[in-house]
Amino acid sequence: xxxxxxxxxxxxxxxxxxxxxxxxxxxxxxxxxxxxxxxxxxxxxxxxxxxxxxxxxxxxxxxxxxxxxxxxxxxxxxx
Numbered sequence: 001x002x003x004x005x006x007x008x009x010x011x012x013x014x015x016x017x018x019x020x021x022x023x024x025x026x027x028x029x030x031x032x033x034x035x036x037x038x039x040x041x042x043x044x045x046x047x048x049x050x051x052x053x054x055x056x057x058x059x060x061x062x063x064x065x066x067x068x069x070x071x072x073x074x075x076x077x078x079x
Contacts, residue, residue, distance in 0.1 A: 004047070004069040005040035011059035012037065026054040041070040 002010075012022060019037060023030040028051050035045045036055070047055070047070060056066040 002065070002069050003040045004066070005037055007061065007066060007069045008033075008037040008040075008055065008059070011055075011061055015059060017059075022055070022058060025058045026051075028054060 012018070017025075019033040020030050022028075023033050026033075032045060032047075032051070033055075035043050036047055036051075039045070041047060049067070052066050052070055053063055055061075056063045
């Protein structure tokens with residue numbers, strides 16, 4: 001399972017997008033995207049499901065894969 005930060009960084013590289021360009025495509029503020037790309041879902045700022053869906057669409061990633069990558073270890077153990 002990929003971590004959210006790895007998934008976002010790979011998707012941004014593959015599409016040649018900066019955090020600012022991704023923010024313009026999604027409407028998510030640039031600082032939030034930077035935090036997600038750096039810290040993933042384990043950082044101080046947690047992405048909402050709507051934000052994850054927007055990121056998945058903008059990066060042409062499968063939504064289930066993005067949602068799975070955003071789950072923290074505690075959430076994964078509860079399932």
